[in-house]
Amino acid sequence: MSKSPRLTIEDLRAEIEGKEILKGLSLDIKGGEVHAIMGPNGTGKSTLASTLMGHPKYEVMGGSVTFNDEDLLEMAVDERARAGLFLAMQYPSEITGVTNADFLRSAINARREEGNEISLIRFIRQMEAKMKDLEMNPEFAHRYLNEGFSGGEKKRNEILQMMLLEPSLVILDEIDSGLDIDALRIVANGVNSLRSEDRAFLIITHYQRLLNYITPDFVHVMMQGRIVKSGGPELAQRLENEGYDWIKEELGIVDETVGQEEEEFQVPMNTKAPR
Ligand SMILES: Nc1ncnc2c1ncn2[C@@H]1O[C@H](COP(=O)(O)OP(=O)(O)OP(=O)(O)O)[C@@H](O)[C@H]1O
Ligand SMILES: [Mg+2]
Numbered sequence: 001m002s003k004s005p006r007l008t009i010e011d012l013r014a015e016i017e018g019k020e021i022l023k024g025l026s027l028d029i030k031g032g033e034v035h036a037i038m039g040p041n042g043t044g045k046s047t048l049a050s051t052l053m054g055h056p057k058y059e060v061m062g063g064s065v066t067f068n069d070e071d072l073l074e075m076a077v078d079e080r081a082r083a084g085l086f087l088a089m090q091y092p093s094e095i096t097g098v099t100n101a102d103f104l105r106s107a108i109n110a111r112r113e114e115g116n117e118i119s120l121i122r123f124i125r126q127m128e129a130k131m132k133d134l135e136m137n138p139e140f141a142h143r144y145l146n147e148g149f150s151g152g153e154k155k156r157n158e159i160l161q162m163m164l165l166e167p168s169l170v171i172l173d174e175i176d177s178g179l180d181i182d183a184l185r186i187v188a189n190g191v192n193s194l195r196s197e198d199r200a201f202l203i204i205t206h207y208q209r210l211l212n213y214i215t216p217d218f219v220h221v222m223m224q225g226r227i228v229k230s231g232g233p234e235l236a237q238r239l240e241n242e243g244y245d246w247i248k249e250e251l252g253i254v255d256e257t258v259g260q261e262e263e264e265f266q267v268p269m270n271t272k273a274p275r
Contacts, residue, residue, distance in 0.1 A: 005029030005068055005084060005168040005200050007052075012063035014051045020061065021047040021258050023225035029187065032197040037204045037212055038236060039222035040244055042257040044092050045204045048222070049173045049193070050052075053087045054080050082111050084168030088158035088175050095145040100157065101127060103145045104164055111165065124185045130163045133193075135186055151178030159190045166194065176210040188213030221247055223256040238273035 007029040014022040021044045029035050037045055051058045052065065054077040065072040067083060075083065104127060109117045133140060134156055155175055162170055176184055191201065191214050191243050198212060203214065211233060219235040220227045229247055
């Protein structure tokens with residue numbers, strides 16, 4: 001088996017179209033751990049996910065990210081995927097003309113050595129088994145990727161990809177949004193079935209509800225493009241009960257979003273995510 005993964009983010013700064021969104025974010029994630037990131041809208045959570053995956057729109061301006069002792073920021077997107085990173089996006093793209101099955105098989109083979117591609121029979125067997133686990137209708141294998149999928153169907157399909165790719169660092173951006181109650185349980189079971197010492201999870205969510213199913217080891221709160229508070233599952237519970245105002249008061253934050261250029265209300269610089 002591969003060795004236990006480790007992601008270390010230090011003082012990461014990233015901008016989009018000249019606007020700084022990530023403003024000194026630090027986070028350390030090890031194999032076997034589940035980290036949840038919560039935070040109000042527009043505080044940079046999806047930007048963090050996209051920056052880690054190497055989305056070309058986001059420009060890294062400072063800080064460092066190492067994954068298994070390698071400089072992640074120096075790696076191309078496909079190299080990051082081959083290294084074991086996986087992102088289930090908040091808004092999965094629709095791709096007309098590429099069937100779900102073709103996409104999944106290409107994604108698996110892209111991570112394998114040339115000459116060691118998965119056989120068609122083996123692939124179909126695996127895909128069908130995972131689709132059954134996720135209670136997906138087999139017809140979804142032959143539909144174009146995400147085209148016309150309902151919100152919940154797209155999310156379930158992201159989890160199907162995760163289960164087939166077996167990544168070592170899984171980033172889930174609002175995987176629970178749009179899922180009905182039964183689908184939430186099914187998706188959480190899929191995630192829990194992959195929890196292991198050689199895999200780590202970064203789960204972005206707005207709701208404690210998901211964390212009732214997937215118990216996180218650490219919960220972090222993002223505001224103003226950085227992590228301003230970290231704790232255990234009880235932190236998510238408190239946010240559910242009390243919202244974010246108490247954190248803003250505690251830290252003297254007036255506007256939690258990343259938008260304010262002139263009147264920047266900086267949080268103290270010593271709020272590094274604890275381990
Ligand atoms: N292409 C862009 N141009 C300008 N601003 C952008 C662009 N992409 C993102 N932003 C801004 O960056 C900020 C952070 O966005 P991001 O999507 O990371 O927030 P988020 O924390 O994921 O929010 P949510 O909880 O609503 O998903 C927002 O204010 C957003 O408008
Ligand atoms: Mg988002």
